[in-house]
Every structure is written in C-alpha cells, then in structure tokens.
Amino acid sequence: MRRSGTPGKCSREERRVAGLIWLCLAYVLSQFFRAFLAVLSEVLERDLGAAPEALATASGLWFLSFAAMQIPVGWALDRIGPRRTAAVLLLLGGGGGAALFALAGGPAHISIAMFLIGIGCSPVLMASYYIFAREYPPARFATLAALMLGVGSAGNIVASYPTALAAELIGWRGTLAGLAALSTLVAAGIFLSVRDPARVETELRGSVLTILKLPVMWLILPMMLVNYAPAATVRGLWIGPYLADVFHLTTAQIGQASLAMGAAMIAGTLCYGPMDRLLGTRKWVVAGGALGSVAALVWLTLVIGTSPLLSVALLAVVGFLGGYFPVIIAHGRAFIPAHLVGRGVTLMNLFGIGGVGLMQFVTGRLHSGLSGGAVTAPYGVIFGFLAVTLLIGTVLYLFSRDSLD
Numbered sequence: 001m002r003r004s005g006t007p008g009k010c011s012r013e014e015r016r017v018a019g020l021i022w023l024c025l026a027y028v029l030s031q032f033f034r035a036f037l038a039v040l041s042e043v044l045e046r047d048l049g050a051a052p053e054a055l056a057t058a059s060g061l062w063f064l065s066f067a068a069m070q071i072p073v074g075w076a077l078d079r080i081g082p083r084r085t086a087a088v089l090l091l092l093g094g095g096g097g098a099a100l101f102a103l104a105g106g107p108a109h110i111s112i113a114m115f116l117i118g119i120g121c122s123p124v125l126m127a128s129y130y131i132f133a134r135e136y137p138p139a140r141f142a143t144l145a146a147l148m149l150g151v152g153s154a155g156n157i158v159a160s161y162p163t164a165l166a167a168e169l170i171g172w173r174g175t176l177a178g179l180a181a182l183s184t185l186v187a188a189g190i191f192l193s194v195r196d197p198a199r200v201e202t203e204l205r206g207s208v209l210t211i212l213k214l215p216v217m218w219l220i221l222p223m224m225l226v227n228y229a230p231a232a233t234v235r236g237l238w239i240g241p242y243l244a245d246v247f248h249l250t251t252a253q254i255g256q257a258s259l260a261m262g263a264a265m266i267a268g269t270l271c272y273g274p275m276d277r278l279l280g281t282r283k284w285v286v287a288g289g290a291l292g293s294v295a296a297l298v299w300l301t302l303v304i305g306t307s308p309l310l311s312v313a314l315l316a317v318v319g320f321l322g323g324y325f326p327v328i329i330a331h332g333r334a335f336i337p338a339h340l341v342g343r344g345v346t347l348m349n350l351f352g353i354g355g356v357g358l359m360q361f362v363t364g365r366l367h368s369g370l371s372g373g374a375v376t377a378p379y380g381v382i383f384g385f386l387a388v389t390l391l392i393g394t395v396l397y398l399f400s401r402d403s404l405d
Helices: 002-033 042-050 050-067 069-080 081-100 106-123 124-135 138-152 156-160 161-193 208-212 220-228 229-247 251-272 273-278 285-300 308-321 325-333 336-370 377-397
Strands: none
Touching: 002 081, 002 106, 002 124, 002 138, 002 156, 002 161, 002 251, 002 325, 042 050, 042 106, 042 161, 050 069, 050 106, 050 229, 050 336, 069 081, 069 106, 069 124, 069 336, 069 377, 081 106, 081 124, 081 161, 124 138, 124 336, 138 156, 138 251, 138 273, 138 325, 138 336, 156 161, 156 251, 156 273, 161 251, 220 229, 220 285, 220 325, 220 336, 220 377, 229 251, 229 285, 229 336, 229 377, 251 308, 251 325, 273 285, 273 325, 285 308, 285 325, 285 377
C-alpha cells in the first residue's frame, strides 16, 4: 500500500509543477503585454498616428481592465478554481486582444485591444499565488511568489530588444499575430495541466468587504497602490519616449536600455524573495526598497538631460529596488482568512495594478500638458511625481503592523 501510494503522490506533485509552469508561461505573456508599447512607440506613431499620449491611454486601459477584473477573478478562484478561470480569460482576452491589435487601423483599436488583453492577463499571476497560498507552507509564500514573478518577468526582457528585432524582421503586425497564437496555446496548456486545490470546507462567510474591514489592511493597501507604479510606468511606457526625445536614441538602443531595466527588475524580484525570512521582517524589507527607489527617482529628476548612460543606470536601479511586490503581497496575505485567500490576494493586486493604470493616465496628461516647452520638462515632472507618490505611500506604510508566518 505504501509503495503504491508513493508514485501517486509524486504524480500529483508532477502535475502541480506542470500546471505552475504553464501559469508561469502565461505570466511571461502578461509581463510582455504590459511593457512592449514602449519599444514600439516610434513605429506605432509612424504607422497609426499613435502619439505618446494615445499609447499612455492604451497602456492605462490595460492596467485598469486588469485591476477591474481582480474582484471577479478573486471570487472565481475561490468558487471555480484557477484552472478554468485562467484558461478561459487568457484565451478570450489575451488571444482575442492580441489578434485585434495585429489588425489595428488606428489608436482607438490599440486601446480596445489593450483593454481586452488586460482582461486576459488578469488571473494568471493570482492563480499561481492562490495555489501557493493553499498548497504550500505560509513561510514559503514570499519566496515562491518572488520566484514566479522573477521567472515570469522574462516577458519584460522579451518586450525590449527582442521585440524591436521582431518588429524589424516580420513587422509589428506579424509579431502581434504570433502572440495571439501563443496566447491561445498557453491557455490550452493551462486548461489541460492545472489542478485546482481542494475547496476550503467552512461555514464562515465573507467577501472583499470583510477584508476591507480589517484595520491592519488600511495602511498596507495604500502602499500597494503606489509600490509597483514607478517601475511599471517607466518601463512599460516612458522609457522609450524619454530616451528618444531627450537623447535621440534609436529603437534598437531603446530596446537595449529597456532590456537593462527589465533585467534589473527580474534580479531585484529574485533577491527580495527570501529576504523576509533572512531578516525576520517584511515591513522593513518593503520600506527600505521603497525609500531607495524614491532616492533614485529624485536623482534621475535632477540629472534628467545629463547623460543617457547615467539615466539608464538610474532607471535600472529603480527597477531593481522596486522588486518587493511579492513581499508586500505576503505581508498582507498573512492577515487574510484561509477561505478568503483568493479574494484577498486579488484585492491587493487590484490596488497594485490599478495604481499603475492611474499613474499611466496621470503621467500621460502631465506629458501632454508640458509638451512644447523644454524637451526635458515633461519627463522631469513625471519622474518627480512618481517619487512623491511613492514617498507618501511609504510614510503611511511605516505605521503598519509587521507580519512573518
């Protein structure tokens, strides 16, 4: 009996790992879609008349649709499970949205496509986090979450120089058509391989409002709103226009700069993963990284037009130090009841991704309002604004209660 049980156990573990691999591939796509517009900014403006403000709107719609889906996704994870939730949304939103983008005839089509793609990408990371929270020891959550985030962030790398090369070789339409097919394939892989955790049997009831009523979350959620915004907004949108307008870099050079920042974001995420266990704190790991990011953004604002090499280096620092997203998720998750964990992690993700969407819209308006003057002025204001909002969120977060499972 024991002998026959062991292979079964290994088989279940292998299936679980296979499902997580497909979810990781889906998260690679999610990271790609939130960052690739910066690299294609010049060619989209030339072919479709999509100015930076239009791309800011399209990128913001990706983040806002992604964020708006977090509440229904959280309900679906708790009630339906991660397999069908992630597979169906990625197929319809990711595959369908990328196909629409490939056929785009103007900026409005790009905005609609990005809105759909945001819906398609909305469940994939939280589906894996749900599995980690339900099937692995709580103390390992931050490390596993950081590993998924770090490996999945390879999409950030693909959305840089490789995308610029693909656009030159097969055109941006061919690139998006290939991504539509790839999204469909990954959705099928998720549906066939992911196994839903057993549902929690409990008479307890609750909803997102139950989580919002927890006083401990009131100082964590504002930090969630601003923590990911600086790195995601700059890498996903402004690094391209900034380096092109101020330093006149080519698309290939912008791709290389984006590659450097994307690699720094991955390295930072992987480094943050085990730090809560090594240092015995989550709160101060997050606060230290946030304050370092603020300092780097202020420095960048002060040397805004000095040197492209220095600017790219500072952007990489912002990306590296801003990689504490999984640690703050782990911080909040520790206070969420087990039967509400799906809705809890997606609520935090709503604040994190929704904050990026709001920043995309606000910085787009800042850029539009300051265009026509000194070429460095819009970008100095954008980077300064990101620094101030992150500092405000960090000051509030300093009063939060630490957690360590």
